[in-house]
Amino acid sequence: MEVKVYGTSWCEDTQRTLKQLSGFGVAYEYIDIEQDTEAARWVREQNGGKQRTPTLEVGGQILSVPDEEELESVLREKGFMA
Template identity: 30%
Template structure:
């Protein structure tokens, strides 16, 4: 479940059906955020994306969740929160939910 009440930007290439809910909170200028988004797009895994530059109010909520200092991206996969994960960490979290990247 998402912690924000904003309308996420639907992904361009991924189908809207998914086996596990995925949300990415990040910035357009963040290389790790874009790397993860491209990998999910290529794999056809649907996700919601919240650009923190466009929704600054979300930043404070994520900081509280992170215990103070927020580093992007924040990825939410099936109830699991990942703070500034590598692509390998995202792959492992998806695998725990039966989704392979």
């Protein structure tokens, strides 16, 4: 799977992003960083030591707390949406 979402179940931004991906019909892997310490470490590495959720990996590109327009743009650019 080339779209990975690193987040937490209680994070509103994470939940918004998951709903947006589902609405677009884009398959993704969700990793709960509260259940996966290596994933939590990776998120901090990508965000200058901060735990920002959601952090996404989309076709090799890292997005930190993207807004709806940014996420849609990158999904189209990477060929996940027409």
